[in-house]
Amino acid sequence: MKLRIKFKKYGPVRFIGHLDVMRYFQKALRRADIDVAYSTGFSPHQIMSFAAPLGVGLESNGEYMDIQVNSLPDPGEGLTSCQILVQRLNAVGVQGLEAVSARILPENAGNAMASVAAASYTVRFREGKEPGPLEIALETFLSQKEIWITKETKKGSRQVDLRPGIYELSWDGDAFHMLVDASSAGNIRPGQVIQALLDANGKKAEENALFITREDLFTETAGPEGAGERISLGRIGCEDPQREEGR
Amino acid sequence: MSDKLALSDEILLNIEKPERYIGHEYNAVMKDRDKVGIRFCMCFPDIYEIGMSHLGLQILYDMFNAMPDVWCERVFSPWVDLDAVLRREKIPLFALESQDPVKMFDFLGITIQYEMCYTNILQVLDLSGIPLKARERGEDCPIVIGGGPCTYNPEPLADFFDLFYIGEGETQYKKLLDLYRECREQGIGRKGFLRRAAAEVPGMYVPGFYRAEYHPDGTLKSFSPTEEGIPATVRKEIVTDLSQARYPTKPIVPFIRVTQDRVVLEIQRGCIRGCRFCQAGQLYRPVRERDVETLKQYALELLQNTGQEEITLSSLSSSDYSRLPELISFLMEECSRRHTNISLPSLRIDAFSLDVMSKVQDVKKSSLTFAPEAGSQRLRNVINKGLTEEVILNGAAQAFQGGWIRVKLYFMLGLPTETEEDIRGIAELSNKIAAVFFETVPKEKRVNGRVQIVASTSFFVPKPFTPFQWAAQCTKEEFLHKAYLTRTAISEQLNQKSIKYNWHEADASVLEGVLARGDRRLGQVILRVYEKGGIFDAWSEYYDNSRWMDALEECGLTADFYTHRERPVEELLPWDFIDCGVSKGFLKREWEKAKREQTSENCRQKCNTCGAAVFGCGICVIPRTEKTPDDQAADTGR
Numbered sequence: 001m002k003l004r005i006k007f008k009k010y011g012p013v014r015f016i017g018h019l020d021v022m023r024y025f026q027k028a029l030r031r032a033d034i035d036v037a038y039s040t041g042f043s044p045h046q047i048m049s050f051a052a053p054l055g056v057g058l059e060s061n062g063e064y065m066d067i068q069v070n071s072l073p074d075p076g077e078g079l080t081s082c083q084i085l086v087q088r089l090n091a092v093g094v095q096g097l098e099a100v101s102a103r104i105l106p107e108n109a110g111n112a113m114a115s116v117a118a119a120s121y122t123v124r125f126r127e128g129k130e131p132g133p134l135e136i137a138l139e140t141f142l143s144q145k146e147i148w149i150t151k152e153t154k155k156g157s158r159q160v161d162l163r164p165g166i167y168e169l170s171w172d173g174d175a176f177h178m179l180v181d182a183s184s185a186g187n188i189r190p191g192q193v194i195q196a197l198l199d200a201n202g203k204k205a206e207e208n209a210l211f212i213t214r215e216d217l218f219t220e221t222a223g224p225e226g227a228g229e230r231i232s233l234g235r236i237g238c239e240d241p242q243r244e245e246g247r
Numbered sequence: 248m249s250d251k252l253a254l255s256d257e258i259l260l261n262i263e264k265p266e267r268y269i270g271h272e273y274n275a276v277m278k279d280r281d282k283v284g285i286r287f288c289m290c291f292p293d294i295y296e297i298g299m300s301h302l303g304l305q306i307l308y309d310m311f312n313a314m315p316d317v318w319c320e321r322v323f324s325p326w327v328d329l330d331a332v333l334r335r336e337k338i339p340l341f342a343l344e345s346q347d348p349v350k351m352f353d354f355l356g357i358t359i360q361y362e363m364c365y366t367n368i369l370q371v372l373d374l375s376g377i378p379l380k381a382r383e384r385g386e387d388c389p390i391v392i393g394g395g396p397c398t399y400n401p402e403p404l405a406d407f408f409d410l411f412y413i414g415e416g417e418t419q420y421k422k423l424l425d426l427y428r429e430c431r432e433q434g435i436g437r438k439g440f441l442r443r444a445a446a447e448v449p450g451m452y453v454p455g456f457y458r459a460e461y462h463p464d465g466t467l468k469s470f471s472p473t474e475e476g477i478p479a480t481v482r483k484e485i486v487t488d489l490s491q492a493r494y495p496t497k498p499i500v501p502f503i504r505v506t507q508d509r510v511v512l513e514i515q516r517g518c519i520r521g522c523r524f525c526q527a528g529q530l531y532r533p534v535r536e537r538d539v540e541t542l543k544q545y546a547l548e549l550l551q552n553t554g555q556e557e558i559t560l561s562s563l564s565s566s567d568y569s570r571l572p573e574l575i576s577f578l579m580e581e582c583s584r585r586h587t588n589i590s591l592p593s594l595r596i597d598a599f600s601l602d603v604m605s606k607v608q609d610v611k612k613s614s615l616t617f618a619p620e621a622g623s624q625r626l627r628n629v630i631n632k633g634l635t636e637e638v639i640l641n642g643a644a645q646a647f648q649g650g651w652i653r654v655k656l657y658f659m660l661g662l663p664t665e666t667e668e669d670i671r672g673i674a675e676l677s678n679k680i681a682a683v684f685f686e687t688v689p690k691e692k693r694v695n696g697r698v699q700i701v702a703s704t705s706f707f708v709p710k711p712f713t714p715f716q717w718a719a720q721c722t723k724e725e726f727l728h729k730a731y732l733t734r735t736a737i738s739e740q741l742n743q744k745s746i747k748y749n750w751h752e753a754d755a756s757v758l759e760g761v762l763a764r765g766d767r768r769l770g771q772v773i774l775r776v777y778e779k780g781g782i783f784d785a786w787s788e789y790y791d792n793s794r795w796m797d798a799l800e801e802c803g804l805t806a807d808f809y810t811h812r813e814r815p816v817e818e819l820l821p822w823d824f825i826d827c828g829v830s831k832g833f834l835k836r837e838w839e840k841a842k843r844e845q846t847s848e849n850c851r852q853k854c855n856t857c858g859a860a861v862f863g864c865g866i867c868v869i870p871r872t873e874k875t876p877d878d879q880a881a882d883t884g885r
Contacts, residue, residue, distance in 0.1 A: 011250045013502075015265040020502045027273070027500060027554030030585070044586045045556075057260050092554070094273050126256070208257045 002105040003082070004066050004112065005089070006234045010059045010213075013096035018053035024097060025065060031092035034085060037068035051112040051217050051233055052119065052182060055189075057208075062120075062216030064233045066105065066112040080240040103237035110219075117220040118167060118230055119182035121190040122213045124175045129209035134201045138171055141197050149196050162188060162196055167230075169193065179230075182217065253341035253348075254329075262328045266503045267295035270321075270343035273500040274552065276308070278318040280345055285424055287311050287319040288342045288352040288389065292359070292367035293785060298323040299499065300507030302561055303358055303395065307416045309495035317424060320344040320352075324367045325374065327783065333374050340374035349375035353427065355389040356412075359397035359404070362762035363755065363785035368393075368407060369777040379774065381409045381455060386436055390427070398452075399483075399530055400711040400822040403762050405454035406770035409441055413825055414450045414484030415516075417492050423448050446476045450484035452825070453477070459767050459821070465808055467766060467819040482826040483530075487864035489516060490538040496548040500555065509557035509590055510549040512542060514574065518563035519850035519866060521857070523631045523841050524620070524662065526710035527563055529829045532857060533865035534850060539570035543577050550587060558582065559590040566595035567851070575603055582607075593618070596642030601649050611694065614653030614701070615646045621662055622672025628844045629664050631837075636676065643680045647687045653699045654680055660729040660750070661707040661721040663841065670729060674736035674746075677702045681742035700742075703749040704733060706756035709810075710763050711822045712829060714837035720760040720810040726753035754792040755784070760810040761799075766821040769809075772798045830858035 009021070016024065026046050029036050038044040051064035072081035073088065082102040089099045109115075125131065141147075147163040165181030165188045180188040190212050191205070198205050219236065220228035252259070252269060259265040280286070289308055291298025298304060304321070311319030320342035325333060333340060339348040349355055355377070357368055369379055372391070378384050381391065393401060394412045401411045412419065423444060430440040445453040456477045460468040472479055486492045498510065517534035518527065546558060558578065562568060575589075582589050589607045593616045594600040604613070619634050621627045627634065643654060658673050677700050684698035706726045709715045721729070730750040737748050762769065775798040776784075783789035799806060814820070816835050823831070833856065840847060847855050850866045860867035 012252050012269045012271050015259050015269050016502045017266070020266065020504075023504070024273075024502055026556070030554035030556070031273075031551065038586045043588060046586075056265070057256060092273075094271055096271065208260050211256075 001069050001072070002066060002107075002109060003069055003072075003085075003102050004064055004105050004109075004233065004237055005086070005102045006100045007063050007065070008059075008061050008098045008100055009054060009063055009096060010061075010098075011096035013094060014057055014059050016097075017056050018050070021054075021097065022048065022050060022065075024094075028089055028093050028097075029067070032085075032088040034067075034073075034088065035069050035071045037070050049112050052116050054214060055212075058212045058214060060214040061100075062214060062232070062234065064112055064217060072104075075240075082239045101234060101239065103234070103239050105237040109236060112233065114184070115219040116217050116233070117181070117183050117228070118179055118218040120168075120177070120179045120215040120218070122175050122177055122215055123190050123194060124211045125209055126211050129206045131198055131201075131203045131205065131209075134197070134203070136197075136200045138169060138197070141200055142166070142169060147196050149192055149199075151192075162192060166193060177215075179218075251346050253338065253346040258329075258332055258336075262332065263326060264295075264503060266501075267323065267326070268329065268343070270346065272502055273554075274497045275344055275499050276312040276319070277344055278312075280318065280347070283318040284316040284428060285318075285354070286352045287317055287354045287356060287424075288322055288349050289319055290322045290349075290355060290357045290371055292324050292357055292364045292371050293783075294326055295323045295501070296503065296505040299501050299505045301358065301360065302507075302511050302513060303416070305495045305498045305511075306493075307356070307420075308499070309497070310417060310420065310493055313493065314421070314424070316428075318344075320347075322349055322355075322371065322375075324364075324370055324783070327789070330370065330374070330782065339376050340371060350377055350388065352389045354392060356392045356394060357408075358395040359393050360395050361785060362397060362759045363790075365404060365762060365773050366777045366781045366784055368404065369773065370782045372407065373777075379777075380406050382406075384409070384437070388437075390437070390440070396526065396530060397763075399526070399825055399827060400763065400765070401452065401454065402459070402767045402821040403765040403769035403773060405457075405767045406774070408454060409437075410444060411452040411454065412450055412484070413452055413481050413827075415486050416484075417486045418484045419448055419450050423451065442474070442477070445478070450481060452481045454767075457824070461766075461768075465804075467821055470819065470821070470824055480824050480826050483828065485531075485828075485862055485864070486516070486535070487862060489535040489865075490541050494545050496545055497552045498549070500553045507559075508555075509559050509588075510546075510553055510555045511559055511561045512546055512549065513537065513561045514542060514565060514568045514571075515562045517865060519567050520564060520633065521631055521837065521847050521849065521855065522620070523629070523714040523837055524659065524707060524710075525563075526713050529712045529834075529857075530827055531563070532828055532850075532859035533862060533867045534567070535865035536568060536570075539574055542574060546578060547581065550581070550585060556586070557588040557590050560592050562592070565592045566600070572599060579603070579606060596639075596646060598645065601642075601645055605649055610650040611652070613651070614655050614699075615643070615651050616655045616657070617642070618657040619676060620657065620659050621665075621669060622658060622674070622676055623669045625844055626662060626665060626669040626672070628846050629841045630662055631841070631846050633846065633849070636679070639676070640679060640683050643683050644687045647684050647698070652684070652694055652697065654701070656680070656700065656702045658702065658704045658733075659707040660704045660733065661726055663715055663718045664844075665729075667732060670732045671736045673702060673704070673733055674740050677737060677746045678740035678742050681740075681745040684745075685742075698745050700746045701749065702733075702737065702746060703751075704730065705751045706753055708756055708760045708763055711820070712825075712827050712834070714834050714841055716764065716820065716834065717814040717816055717818075717838060719813040720757070722807070722811055723753045723757050726756060752787060755787070755790055757806055757810060758784075758792070758795050761795075761806050764821070765809050768802065768804060771802050772804065775801060828857075828859040828861055833857040 036046045047068035049066050073084040075081045085102050086099045146161045150157050151160045168179040170177050217233045218230040311317045322342050377388050390409050392410045393408045398411045441453045444451045458473050459470050462468045515536040517531040620632045709718045
């Protein structure tokens with residue numbers, strides 16, 4: 001049975017790298033006595049995959065990992081198996097790596113990483129690193145048909161058009177909110193968007209000026225008219241198999 | 248738990264592995280700083296990954312934090328990148344849990360595991376804003392305590408420590424902290440506390456209350472207390488009933504991969520074998536076992552409380568643990584049920600260990616380890632290493648039949664009385680093992696047609712409280728010549744293509760020898776090296792030999808004085824004031840026997856009256872009839 005666990009990452013543990021977060025959950029799942037499925041061989045490992053690595057220093061309210069389990073905890077005290085699993089995981093966890101929910105995925109559900117299409121972020125400037133008033137407003141910035149930036153890669157630099165991958169971008173007086181492409185082909189980092197905006201204003205962001213929180217990850221499903229509909233990775237599957245069957 | 252971090256995001260995002268400095272690991276202990284009376288900062292003066300792999304630190308952390316009025320936290324050496332930032336931005340070094348400056352603590356306890364970390368001790372003090380020299384510290388500074396194996400000759404570090412705790416930490420810390428509390432209530436200051444600690448608490452050595460005088464030739468003339476009531480000798484502290492001692496069954500689980508990335512089950516302390524080069528084998532006498540049922544319970548709790556995927560056993564010689572087969576069978580069963588691995592320490596190679604290893608490792612990928620330490624039987628007798636060539640070759644043959652194709656061999660160069668013939672023995676033994684492979688394994692069964700033998704040599708460094716504490720150590724040039732002879736001899740062997748040879752660097756071995764058997768005058772040398780920028784000497788890329796040699800010269804000292812002369816047995820040694828149970832008379836007898844190439848029995852076979860029986864525990868109090876379940880195997884020795 002495949003489970004998707006949604007978790008948050010915040011506070012000091014935001015400096016834990018992606019691979020170490022994975023190692024952390026492998027250990028936490030053992031401590032919580034979750035009946036995780038293992039590979040075979042001399043060094044059996046848990047069958048586990050993460051939706052999208054989160055950069056060091058970023059916080060998140062919507063991280064996902066998929067695991068394979070042989071069985072679920074018994075439901076009880078008004079809680080579903082999935083809720084009990086979340087409770088048990090948090091009872092043996094550290095502050096700042098907090099399980100939010102668990103859902104049973106349908107058998108045909110795609111791999112978490114491959115199914116990520118978009119990500120939403122909240123972006124703030126750190127204290128003392130605010131760029132000052134921007135002359136070119138967001139509306140103008142977004143009205144451009146193309147927003148070209150230079151992307152540094154291992155093989156050199158190349159030009160990329162950000163515009164098609166910026167699905168939403170707004171400013172609420174305190175923070176930017178954005179929904180951008182997070183697919184493996186067209187992944188956009190929030191820093192690139194803010195930098196492009198500052199560039200348009202002739203300004204440059206200071207190093208580490210941004211405090212970024214990933215809010216959620218989305219996948220695209222075929223909509224009624226065949227057009228892609230973005231839904232949160234956390235909405236796929238169900239929390240309670242019994243109730244689901246009764247529907 | 249507090250979200251406060253001592254370092255800004257800007258700093259943390261610009262250094263390697265910020266996880267080293269943020270704390271918050273699972274099982275790290277948080278307390279309310281306003282509700283504890285004593286704050287103890289435990290330091291391992293090397294990077295986090297190494298310090299967090301040290302069992303002793305976890306034991307003391309657990310012990311202190313079990314005391315309701317005490318909060319024990321951790322600090323490690325910041326790596327060179329953060330070191331530079333802390334100096335540049337004048338950020339005081341902080342403890343991981345509360346992220347508070349180390350200087351705020353009541354105690355800074357530093358575990359001293361190897362000589363090459365001495366400059367890192369100064370780094371930690373300096374970055375904390377604590378004066379490097381103990382006598383310059385005021386009432387606003389923590390009491391700086393040293394512990395660990397290097398404190399059996401604490402003299403080179405005497406200037407920098409307020410107090411050394413000689414021996415195992417479990418026994419006297421409660422008494423020491425009670426005394427501290429009492430002194431604080433009575434308004435007795437730093438010096439008064441230290442005086443009372445030295446006088447009243449067993450195992451405490453306060454270097455400030457002792458004076459060393461030297462002969463014109465540089466040897467020690469006298470070493471004595473400067474005040475009434477301060478003891479002339481300090482006896483080591485040990486846990487007499489190990490099974491009753493606390494064990495950290497909720498060790499901290501690091502986020503990052505550390506060197507010892509697994510749970511550790513300490514099965515016994517001490518060693519029955521009296522290998523004459525081995526300091527640990529003498530320091531931790533008598534051998535004391537933990538009860539096997541207790542260990543099984545600990546193993547289950549450790550795995551449950553950490554979620555670690557691997558468990559290993561810790562001891563100086565696991566094969567000598569009397570209930571090893573029972574313990575290993577239990578662990579194998581539990582581990583396979585929990586998808587957990589067992590990482591076996593180097594065991595004596597016999598049918599039992601090969602069987603066990605074949606079950607827990609991938610035979611084709613793992614290698615088999617022998618530590619003959621010396622190439623010839625003559626020299627193995629000198630060092631009292633009971634392993635014979637016959638045993639090694641038999642073990643190798645069994646292993647090759649079992650499918651192993653890699654063998655690691657550990658030797659030392661520069662042992663007392665070593666000749667060129669002994670060195671050639673290293674090559675010849677390696678060659679014979681390769682020959683055994685070709686004799687044992689038929690051609691069609693050979694994987695890639697090859698056996699891989701890796702012979703490694705380290706350079707012998709004489710250590711205090713061993714029978715070789717009087718021995719002359721080789722110079723760098725002699726060491727390198729010996730490595731050259733070894734390499735040449737290997738290249739002349741018939742099976743030389745199957746043998747790979749590694750040797751250690753010689754510079755650092757000489758310096759290690761200087762610090763290991765040094766005296767108080769080396770304090771100024773260590774200080775100079777640190778002031779010239781020396782830190783992380785244990786890391787070859789940061790070790791600068793010329794810095795050390797220059798500093799020695801500037802202080803009017805030479806490396807040869809400390810290392811290259813054989814010391815007469817009458818000479819007063821800088822560590823003679825410490826009583827580690829094993830008597831100087833016993834060490835002298837062993838030194839004489841070594842020169843006569845005579846071996847000594849191990850503790851299970853016969854008591855050699857080393858003196859450790861004074862502690863009245865462990866193997867010293869078990870009737871001998873019960874000690875010989877497996878004398879034949881005990882003979883083969885690892």
